[in-house]
Amino acid sequence: MKLYFSPLACSLSARIALYEAGADASFIEVDAKTKRTEDGADYRATHPLGLVPALEIEGGEVVTENAAILQLIADRSPQAELAPREPLGRARLQQWLSFIGTELHKALYVPLLDKAAPAEVKAYALAKADARLGWVAERLAAREFLLDRFSVADAYLFAVLNWSSVTPVDLKRWPALPAYHARLQERPAVARAFAEERERYLRELGRHAKAAPAGAGPAPVTDDRRA
Template sequence: MKLYFSPLACSLATRIALYEAGAEASYVEVDLKTNRTEEGADFRAIHPLGLVPALEIEGGEILAENAAVLQLVAERFPEAELAPRDPLGRARLQQWLCFIGTELHKAIYLPLLDEAAPAEVKAYALARADARLGWVARRLEGREFLLDRFSVADAYLFTVLNWSQVTPVDLKTWPALAAYHARLLARPSVARAFAEERARYVRELGRHAKGAPAAAGHATA
C-alpha cells in the first residue's frame, strides 16, 4: 500500500491507523498548493480532485475519502482491532466517522483553516463548535475512547482536534476533549505519526517562508 498525504492534514489519521496495525506501507508527501508529489509527479493524475488521503492498493487502484480509507485499513488488518466486528459496533463506528467528517472537519475546522473564507463564514463555523464539540465531550466523559477500544474513529478525531492549535477553537473549554487529545498523543502510534508529520510540516512552513510552494494542510478529503 502507498499513502499519499500532506503533513498534519486529515491523512494523518490513516498514517496513525497503519502504524497502529503494524502495516507495511510507503508514504508520499503531496504539496496541495501545486498538486505535485515530493518526486514532482502530478498528483491530479493520481487523484483528479487533488485531495488527500489517497491510498494506492493492489493493481494501482486508488481509494480516496478518509472514512473509506480508514475502514479499509481496519478491514485489512483485523488483528489490530481498529473496528468493531459486530453489526451494531460497525454502525457506531460509521456514525462517528460520518460525524467527525461532516460536523467537525467540514463544518467547523475547514472554514476556520481556509484563508480565503470570509469573516462571516468563519464566525458561523465557530458558532457551531460549542454544540458539536460539547456533544463529543459528553460522550468522552469517563471514557478512554469513542468506542470500547481504540479505533480508526479515534485516529480521525485526534487529527481533527489537533487543528484547534491553529484555529480559535480552544479545547480547554471542554476538559474531556483536552484530556482525550493529550491521552491519545501519548499513544505510541499517534506520537510517532504526529512527530514525523510535524517535522515535515515545519519544513513545509520554511519553504513557504522562502517563497517556495507549501501545501495547504486543510485542503483534504
C-alpha cells in the first residue's frame, strides 16, 4: 500500500491506523500548498482534487476519502481489531467516522483553520463547538475510547483534535477531551505517527518561508485539512 499524505492533515489518522495494524506501507508526502509530491510529481494526477489522504493498493487502485481509507486499512488487517466486524458495531464505527468528518472536521475546524474565511464565518463555526464537542466529551467521560476498544475512529478524532492548538477551540473547557487526547498520544503507534509528521510539517513551513518573495508576509493557510 502507498499512502499519500500532508503532514498533520487528517491523513495522520491513516498513518496511525497503518502503524497500529503493522501494515506494509510506503508514504508519499504531498505539499499542501503546491500539490506536488517530494519528487516533484503533480499529485493531482493521482487525485484530481488534490486532497489527502489517498491510498494506492494493488493493481494501482486508488481509494480516497478518509473514512473509506480507514475502514479499508482496518479490514485488510483484521487481527489488529481496528474496526468491529458485526453489523451494529460497524454501524457505530461509521456513525463516529461520519460525525467526526462532518460535524467536527468540516463544520467546526475547516472555517477556523482557513485564514481567508470572514470573521462572521469563523464565529458561526465556533458557535457549534459547545454542542458538538460537549457531546463527544460526555461520551468519553467514563470510557477510554469511542467504542469498546481503540478503533480507526479514535485515530481520526485524535488527528482532528490536534487542530485545537491553532484555533480558538479550548479543549480544557471539556476536561474529558484533553485527557482522552493525552491517553491516545501515549500509544506507541500514535506517538510515532505524530512525531514523524510534526517534524515534516516544520520542514514544510521552512520550505514555504524560503520560497516566499522578499518582504512578503507568511502565505495564508487555506488548506482545510491541517493545522
